[in-house]
Amino acid sequence: MSVQWQARSNSLTGSNSLTGSNSLAWSNPVVWWWGLLTLVSSANIAVWCVLFHALRASPTGRLDSTSSVELMLLLCAAYVFGCAFRSFLPRADVQRICLFDTWLSSVFVGRSVATVAEVCFAAQWAIVLLHLGAVTGATTTLNAAWLLMPLIVVAECFSWYAVLTTNYLGNAIEESLWAVAFCAIGIGLCRLLADFDGPLRVLLIIAIVGIAGYLVFLLAIDVPMYVNRWRAEGGNNRKLLTLLEGLRDASTRWVVTHDLAQWKDEIPWMSLYFSAAVWASLALCVFTAFENDLTRCDSGGTAASCIVAPVSSN
Numbered sequence: 643m644s645v646q647w648q649a650r651s652n653s654l655t656g657s658n659s660l661t662g663s664n665s666l667a668w669s670n671p672v673v674w675w676w677g678l679l680t681l682v683s684s685a686n687i688a689v690w691c692v693l694f695h696a697l698r699a700s701p702t703g704r705l706d707s708t709s710s711v712e713l714m715l716l717l718c719a720a721y722v723f724g725c726a727f728r729s730f731l732p733r734a735d736v737q738r739i740c741l742f743d744t745w746l747s748s749v750f751v752g753r754s755v756a757t758v759a760e761v762c763f764a765a766q767w768a769i770v771l772l773h774l775g776a777v778t779g780a781t782t783t784l785n786a787a788w789l790l791m792p793l794i795v796v797a798e799c800f801s802w803y804a805v806l807t808t809n810y811l812g813n814a815i816e817e818s819l820w821a822v823a824f825c826a827i828g829i830g831l832c833r834l835l836a837d838f839d840g841p842l843r844v845l846l847i848i849a850i851v852g853i854a855g856y857l858v859f860l861l862a863i864d865v866p867m868y869v870n871r872w873r874a875e876g877g878n879n880r881k882l883l884t885l886l887e888g889l890r891d892a893s894t895r896w897v898v899t900h901d902l903a904q905w906k907d908e909i910p911w912m913s914l915y916f917s918a919a920v921w922a923s924l925a926l927c928v929f930t931a932f933e934n935d936l937t938r939c940d941s942g943g944t945a946a947s948c949i950v951a952p953v954s955s956n
Contacts, residue, residue, distance in 0.1 A: 656802040672900050673926060675909055676732060679916055683726035686920045688716075689724045692923060697931040698751060714769065714930045717762040722921045724759025729916045733896065735805045735909050736813065736871075738844060740896045749892040752803050757798050763919070764794040766822065766926045771830050777836040783889065786830030806888030809880075810872035814865050821860045828853040852922065864911055 651812045667673060679839025697711050725785050733740035740747035775783035797819035831850050835843060883891060899905075 643666070650801075650825075665917075670900055670902070672741070672855065672902050672905050675905075676912070679729040679732065679912070682917050682922075683729040685916075686722050686924070687726055688923055690719060693927055694719075698925060710769070710773075711927070711931050712819070714766060714927045717766050717769075718923045718927045720762035722920055723757045724755045724762075725916045725920050728757050729912075730909070734905075735801075735892075736808050736810060736906070738891070738895050738897050739899050739904055740892075741898065741900060743896070743898045747898075748894070749805055749897045750889070753802065753892070757801070759790075760798065761794060763923055764790055766825055766923060769930065770926055770933075773930075774834055775830070775889050778834060780830070780833045780837065782833040783830035786826040789826050790823055793819050793826070797823070805892055806885050806887065807882040808891075809882050810868045811877075814868035814872060817860055817868065818867045821857055825862075826854055831915065859911075859914065867907060892943065944949065 694715055698715060731742055731744070731752070733747050733752050735749045735753055738749055745751070768787045771783050771787035771790070774780070775787060797816045800812045800816040800819065802812075804810060805815065828850055831846050831853070835848055838846065862938060886920065
């Protein structure tokens, strides 16, 4: 084990006091934030359960529609429950900090859950883009769909690199790739605006606006935060953990802290990630259940007249 790793471990452990502003009490703002995260995540789980009961059967009774909805619900479950797990037991990967002293708070466990959840979330978007691109014959949308999964898999590799080596540059690249992926999604959705009318066009516009806001957050706040951390720690001049050292470190070391100073930079992105992003995953399930009614094209085949028909109950 490197001397540098031991020094960093000791410095973090030395700040692990459970008194004063670092205590797990309602007077601590971190506790209020955690309470809000758990409340939102519990509500998200409840919404998923309602959707599972209401949407698992196809509104049209077609077998292919039923399979699509059930697949989307399964992918959504991985994301909803994965984000809930990370809300109940928050941790910051590279810093190795967490709120609760349990092996479930280890970075290895949390990052593994996050990887599965994020790949499933990307798969949801890819499925929707593939369907809409196939309906309209929009090559741009289809290309965006096929590009999405490789980008996210590479992003997850950089995330693991950052976790294992404690190099924030890996996080900066990861988030940049997420920005590229959602830029591709946005372009694919913009391409569809000319092909649809009515409620579906409204939904597309809402999604595009949401994606634009997400891109602004990534490029203006998230990516610069990781780049600044990388520079503050010496950039390429800092000695990093090897992959094996990092694997052991991420599996066995977690530092409990309730100090707001340690969490203040994590609070904005975690709050948005475990709320708005999960709502998007749930919305994709609803869209899939209604898509056969929303994408009824006129006989000309070049435009779509969208109407909303009620979903039949089970």
